[in-house]
Amino acid sequence: MTLHQNLDENGVYVGRIWRPDTGPCLVTLRKGRIIDITTKAAPTMRDLLELPDPLAHVQNTTGTPVCTLEELDNISRPDAGENDLRHLAPSDLQAIKACGVTFARSMLERVIEERAGGDPARADAIRAKVSGVIGDSLRELVPGSVEAARVKSVLQAENLWSQYLEVGIGPDAEVFTKAQPMSAVGHGAAVGLHPSSSWNNPEPEIVLACASDGRILGACLGNDVNLRDIEGRSALLLGKAKDNNASAALGPFIRLFDDRFGLDDIRKADLDMTIDGADGFQLTGHSSMREISRDPADLVAQTCGAHHQYPDGFMLYLGTMFAPVADRDAKGAGFTHHAQDRVTISTAGLGQLVNTVMCSTKAPRWNFGTSALMRNLVGRGLL
Template identity: 60%
Template sequence: MATTGLAASDGVFVGRVWVPELGPILIALRNGELFDITSRDVPTMRDLLELNDPADYVANVSGAWIATLNALESESLNAQSNPHKRHFLAPNDLQSVKAAGVTFARSMVERVIEERAAGDPQAANAIRARIGDLIGASLANIVPGSAKSERVKEALIAEGLWSQYLEVGIGPDAEVFSKAQVLSAVGWGAPVGLHPKSVWNNPEPEIVLAVNSRGEIQGATIGNDVNLRDFEGRSALLLSKAKDNNASASIGPLIRLFDGQFSMGDVREAELAMTVTGPDGYVLEGHSAMAEISRDPADIVAETINENHQYPDGFMLYLGTLFAPTEDRDVPGEGFTHKTGDKVEITATGMGTLTNFVRKSSECPPWTFGPSAFMRNLAQRQLI
């Protein structure tokens, strides 16, 4: 059975759970037990993250017992066939869901190859063999926006290898885009969706930061930035089609709040491991280290929220991925792509394991509970 990997954790973890007779509630994890900490003072995750010290609040607030962690894990897996049952939600609610792209040199190379191949995996394999080593070796230690990065840019232009992906990878400005609509992300144990027309796609295991309206990073969790490589490879203008589909963003299992035991230093040193297990017995494993990120996470946050762009309800920020699978799954030269029924497990140091199951977006439960439904629900419960 899949687990969140948090049973023995001693960090400060918060999240959200769907309770049929109530709707979404805020929960805290304490010694393997889940407690409802929803209140009129703090009715939403947005409100919790706006506090000066969310971890201290969670440590001291009382709460009503909901379930053991193990029991809710089982219920969440059973809710795949009936989403009206009690289950984990994505831990964020009113926050915008943003994502940074091309933040690791190795994945940057893959984006260049995708663009040159125009969404054709066989063409990508040929280009990878021709230029992959050259670009990867050239960019491994480049600081984006530095004088050295400008010299590399000039050299790549001379070689005919410059790309818009290299521009955001080593140029002065980061790529930050909207990954999903408010409240549309799915949580632990839920199905994640692929556009039915996609034939080349992959998971993207990432750290996700929880940031409040003041730009303060209050905690971190795990995300799967499901990506359609064929759509984005055909044209960068198809980014929204490649990234934002029904159930194409997963976040969870819970947010680990910053406290005396967990900080941005831990995020910068975190390692991620991913396993994709197919219904046919196929297994793909991947690993990445945040130490290899080209842009510091705090710098990406500063490029997202500043005097030019505000987020009154805060935002969740996917930090990008080092993982771009090139191993052949079926046909030689065509690389990896998902199959319906794949189980994706992403583990990050100190943050547990995010587990989801792959389906077509059209086969995932439709997203119906948006901000207006959420506000009506809170009002009916006299929480606002």
């Protein structure tokens, strides 16, 4: 399990690990080695990203070598114990937010889910009807534009308007709470599916790391695990479809923006994803940020501002164009996860995020929350 092929030796990476008998620590990556840079000035990722110059702090902190990246990758497994050395999600106290329906392809799949009422057996017929009317006409639309309003009128006349199209091409983006602070899992961990779901998929995404004032400081990879049947039954079930034990994966590191890598690189990034099943099934997918309907900076502005503050900063999933329709178990049934699927999400410059799928009831319980973190840091003399 290696990340080297997608990491930049000149990039500045920050993450979190669990150190046995110590607890969560901030780390950076230097020449293939994991360096502990936890200090009183920045005991948490939240504190690091709130510094006036996080980049300089990381570069100027000597730190303590822990292990090699390869060693950390090899021992970060779904069956790792609570006190084992392992990757953690690179965020801690930040809110974990997500944007939905930001790509035309996934927007159409959300419409299909809604009209199928969460039943994958009905999806093919509905997909043919909806695509026959809409086609690719939505791909070039600017959300909130006069042309988008005209298309809305046409779709309403065809009785094809949907709440998903509203947030896809209307003026307001869909921004929701994906998971609670401290609840995300990191590279190598299990990702969880609610046991009542039988139609679901991964959502490979880029995730922005933002300070409390809205500054976009860096990015990492994310898996916004999605339950298509539950959300398809009703959009009011979004909380149940999105926020479950181990349903948000982030990692492996946040790459801080500098003069070598910034938001423009995110705007043109390509993501690759592979699902390897224990049954021999394999599915590959590709997502290009060039096809996103809303600019990442606009999504951040719609998340944080005078209307809503995040004093501990926030992580923002930018959405995905990946919505798999390939049949896995039966003709016309489409794709759904099986237990022990291995999901690999990768992009140049941000590395690889690898997770293994299981039921949220079987994934390790989330026990270490904000109060536990505060007590741990006080005990270590860092607060």
